[in-house]
Amino acid sequence: MKPRRFILSGAAFVAALMLAGPALAQGSSEDSLLGSLDLKPQLGETSLFSGADDEPEDHGPDDQGSFALIRQSGSGNLAALNQGGQGHGAYAVVAQYGEDNLVQLDQCACGNVAAVVQDGNANLSDITQSGAGNVFVHFQYGDALALSVTQYGGAQVVVTQTGP
Amino acid sequence: MKRYLILAASLSVLGFASAQAQVFPSPTHDNSASITQTGNLNDARINQAVNNIYNGQGNAEIIQSNSRGIATITQTNATSAVAGGFDNTASIDQRRNRDTATIDQIHDYASTRDNRATILQVAANANATIQQRGDKNTAAIRQVAGSVTPTASIQQNGLSNTANVRQEGVNSLVTVRQGTYSDQVGLSQDTTGSRVDVLSQGLNADIFVSQVGFTHTADITEDGANGTITVSMDGARNDVLVTQNSTDGIIDIVSTGTSARNDVTVTQELTDAGSTARVTQSGTFGTAVITQLDNQAGGGGNLAEVTQTGVGVALADILSTITQNGGLNEAFVTQAGDYAQSGILQTGVGHTATVSQ
Numbered sequence: 001m002k003p004r005r006f007i008l009s010g011a012a013f014v015a016a017l018m019l020a021g022p023a024l025a026q027g028s029s030e031d032s033l034l035g036s037l038d039l040k041p042q043l044g045e046t047s048l049f050s051g052a053d054d055e056p057e058d059h060g061p062d063d064q065g066s067f068a069l070i071r072q073s074g075s076g077n078l079a080a081l082n083q084g085g086q087g088h089g090a091y092a093v094v095a096q097y098g099e100d101n102l103v104q105l106d107q108c109a110c111g112n113v114a115a116v117v118q119d120g121n122a123n124l125s126d127i128t129q130s131g132a133g134n135v136f137v138h139f140q141y142g143d144a145l146a147l148s149v150t151q152y153g154g155a156q157v158v159v160t161q162t163g164p
Numbered sequence: 165m166k167r168y169l170i171l172a173a174s175l176s177v178l179g180f181a182s183a184q185a186q187v188f189p190s191p192t193h194d195n196s197a198s199i200t201q202t203g204n205l206n207d208a209r210i211n212q213a214v215n216n217i218y219n220g221q222g223n224a225e226i227i228q229s230n231s232r233g234i235a236t237i238t239q240t241n242a243t244s245a246v247a248g249g250f251d252n253t254a255s256i257d258q259r260r261n262r263d264t265a266t267i268d269q270i271h272d273y274a275s276t277r278d279n280r281a282t283i284l285q286v287a288a289n290a291n292a293t294i295q296q297r298g299d300k301n302t303a304a305i306r307q308v309a310g311s312v313t314p315t316a317s318i319q320q321n322g323l324s325n326t327a328n329v330r331q332e333g334v335n336s337l338v339t340v341r342q343g344t345y346s347d348q349v350g351l352s353q354d355t356t357g358s359r360v361d362v363l364s365q366g367l368n369a370d371i372f373v374s375q376v377g378f379t380h381t382a383d384i385t386e387d388g389a390n391g392t393i394t395v396s397m398d399g400a401r402n403d404v405l406v407t408q409n410s411t412d413g414i415i416d417i418v419s420t421g422t423s424a425r426n427d428v429t430v431t432q433e434l435t436d437a438g439s440t441a442r443v444t445q446s447g448t449f450g451t452a453v454i455t456q457l458d459n460q461a462g463g464g465g466n467l468a469e470v471t472q473t474g475v476g477v478a479l480a481d482i483l484s485t486i487t488q489n490g491g492l493n494e495a496f497v498t499q500a501g502d503y504a505q506s507g508i509l510q511t512g513v514g515h516t517a518t519v520s521q
Contacts, residue, residue, distance in 0.1 A: 066504040066521035068497075073511040080518040085500060090521060 065089040084108025231260040240270035271298035288312035319345035343376030423447035437463025464490025476503030
């Protein structure tokens with residue numbers, strides 16, 4: 001898998017999420033974060049991975065990489081993801097609404113994309129990405145937030161932390 | 165074959181046996197046998213293929229109204245084909261304690277013919293066994309209100325068979341196996357297109373279903389607490405749907421290494437708490453959907469665990485979704501193949517979601 005592909009798709013993903021960020025921030029209710037209980041449409045939603053790239057085959061759904069989506073509403077929840085077993089670019093999306101939540105995300109290999117949204121106080125994220133061309137986008141809304149990001153290689157990171 | 169000139173008793177109980185009602189003697193001059201026994205410790209046996217020599221369609225019926233009865237019906241033509249079309253019908257009706265019913269049917273010769281076996285037991289400590297080989301067979305076991313510790317076993321081999329079990333007693337045991345029954349010499353086709361339907365409504369049910377072959381469906385519903393459901397699939401394009409409407413259930417569904425494109429849907433809801441759902445899929449492709457919900461008391465403490473090690477070649481070939489509410493739920497997903505997708509949705513407090521890809 002070419003790292004360039006992931007860099008391109010990752011950049012598009014970042015752009016999409018940056019645009020989507022305000023919407024997510026506005027929609028900090030449970031409904032906006034949790035939506036329907038039926039996850040299948042979201043899992044099959046190709047628009048999440050689409051961007052400005054003219055080569056559709058360069059985007060996530062056409063790659064062999066894995067995709068994980070975790071949505072949690074409430075307090076004291078833990079989301080732990082470990083991606084990289086296949087050596088392809090992985091996509092991870094975590095959305096937590098509530099307090100005292102924790103995200104632990106570890107991505108290995110190249111071309112990974114991770115997006116984390118936490119809405120609530122005292123939430124913590126611990127992100128590790130290794131390899132080239134990784135992208136991490138993070139939105140935290142609340143007080144007493146904590147974030148730890150470790151990236152190796154040509155990585156990109158976008159972090160937004162705002163008060164409640 | 166000696167014909168018994170005993171008119172069939174009504175089998176209209178619960179509307180179940182009426183569909184299986186037979187006419188004795190047979191108006192079409194088939195083999196027909198009907199035995200009615202009252203009193204305890206009776207033993208009734210009907211064999212319509214002595215030494216495997218068959219000369220026509222068989223109808224058999226045994227009715228026992230007292231305790232500790234034994235009823236056995238054998239209809240088999242494993243080595244003696246009969247020209248023309250025919251099918252067999254067997255039914256056993258038992259109404260007291262510690263009754264045992266057994267039906268064996270083998271008919272290998274044409275997919276357009278079918279065997280039908282029915283056992284109705286309204287009894288404590290009842291045991292029912294049906295074994296069928298051939299195509300388009302139907303096996304039905306009803307162990308209804310009043311049953312205590314009932315045991316139901318069905319084995320089938322062939323094409324487009326149906327196994328149907330309904331239990332209402334407590335501490336019940338159900339075993340259904342499709343695709344592994346052989347019995348005597350003779351043809352035994354691979355199993356495909358078969359269906360298992362199980363409805364258990366008592367406490368502490370133990371249900372085991374095994375399907376070997378292709379395009380099967382297993383639909384299991386269990387409404388009592390502390391139920392255990394185990395499903396094993398070996399084949400391709402099989403579907404499993406398991407529903408538990410209670411608490412403290414355990415569901416374990418396994419697709420073995422040669423399986424492909426098997427889909428699993430597990431629903432533990434209404435008042436789910438303290439339940440476990442495990443799905444293990446290997447082979448090629450696979451979909452697992454687990455829902456654990458308590459919409460009445462806001463329970464929790466459930467465990468959902470999905471392990472998918474199969475191969476994927478396109479988007480969502482390996483797919484897992486887990487939905488949980490309440491508190492202190494745990495979701496574990498391990499996916500080792502390409503094109504794996506995982507979705508976890510948790511609402512409530514103190515949940516853990518762990519994904520390894």
